[in-house]
Amino acid sequence: MACAPAALAGCSLGSSDQHSILHRHSLVIGVKGDQPGLGLLVNGHYQGFDVDVATYVATRLGVPASRITFRTTPSSVREKAIEDGTVDMVVATYSITPARKTQVTFAGPYYVAHQDTLVRTSDRSITSVHDLARKKICAVKGSNSWRRITDERSIPAVPVDVATYSDCMPLLMNGRIDAFSTDDLILAGFAAGHPDVHLIGAPFTDEKYGIGMRKGDLAGCEAVNRILTGMYQDGSAGRFLDHWFADTGAKLTTSVPQFEGCS
Template sequence: MRATRVIAAAAAFLAAAAGLPACGLGGTEEETVAGKDSLVIGVKADQPALGVKRQDGTYEGFDVDVATYIAGRLGVPEDRITFRTTNSSVREEALAKGTVDMIVATYSITARRKMKVTFAGPYYVAHQDTFVRADATSINDVRDLKGKRICEVTGSNSWRRVIEERKVAAQPVTVGTYGACMDALAAGRLDAVSTDDLILAGFAAGRPGRMINAPFTDEKYGVGLKKGDLKGCEVVNRAITSMYQDGTAARLLNKWFGDSGLKLNPHVPQFEGCT
């Protein structure tokens, strides 16, 4: 009798388990971007050549094209992608709350961010450089930023690279976005804007000033996913690999930055690993 009850209980448990959502490395199917039939993707709205929101409400730029390609490889066509402006200061919150499914927005992979976000990629490795007004002839290296007013964008780590990592005693001035940084630089409220070379190249195309061409970091642009979505990370990494292997990455880099003078790398970056 007891054996019969044990067998019946085991059968009931297995039947119940069969009805549960499939659980992969990153949790339930609902918690991963893998297999979704539509995606909400966070991008920037004010970074020329990377992520810009047009007057008609659509988006364009390198990050937007990369996101569209990745979504396509995941089986989500353009008409089922919703792009959403996601500024640096709210990226972790947007992923945690599910406001967006993924973020492709010059999102550098750092140890601190990995505590809150699962990163796929990187899909590109940029390098931090510095943009100054044309008359700022005394600034030719990151060390020359000592005592200078530099832009501190909320949620961005670029100013930390100068002050905390390079130990340069610059004066950070808090500004909301890099577009506002460039406006403040032109107006004389800042002495320099130091951040990723791709970001600076986009802004430099339409503004007076000069890039000092003295890169000093590697900025690994990752695809931000909700913390724990390891299954999603793996499929996004496969999509990024395909993007480089089929020549799409080289084409997109040339499309958006071919005239910038930057040395562009058309080879697939070394992935960080899904954690």
């Protein structure tokens, strides 16, 4: 099978696995549909940093934009969607964790975010993660963010369960929760244009965003890592970040992240 010029780096590895993302005519990519600046479905079209990264990777694997299908993939179903073939890969603020690596092969990270906290501008009682004790916080199904507070740091915050990240903003705005804590890029996207909320600017984790694919697709993973390196070296990553977050106040990193290694 002949390989497109853009995909030569991946072709050198070869792959006989029918589930590999290499040498595909088309790709179905899982993204978020409710995260401004990252993955947002607007009038039938997906847009955001994750969408730009996914498109960059796919085109360099030899799959043009016209043969990419984006599919909304909430946090709660990412592993299942990969395992059952609903999507070929996931680019959806998908933090690499030891537990997830037992089910999914991750390329990247393509960006390292940091968990921070969004509060109402009028609330001056929360200036660090420790101030979330006995405060109501948003707990998105399938996300680890709230557990990094209650479980990892043993801070007795009060989780309020919701299905998706977009459910958190109205709860914060109307006072039903006190804080919305997750990755700073996610929060920056939601906070854009809302002067009545602000990031406290007290990050406390590294969130390594990976590109999830079928467990064991090492050739595909290694090819994607080379593509991601090129994305930073040619300035595309910086342009994507500036386009979506330059006016949000988020502290952006435009150097190549240290990759986790494929496994």
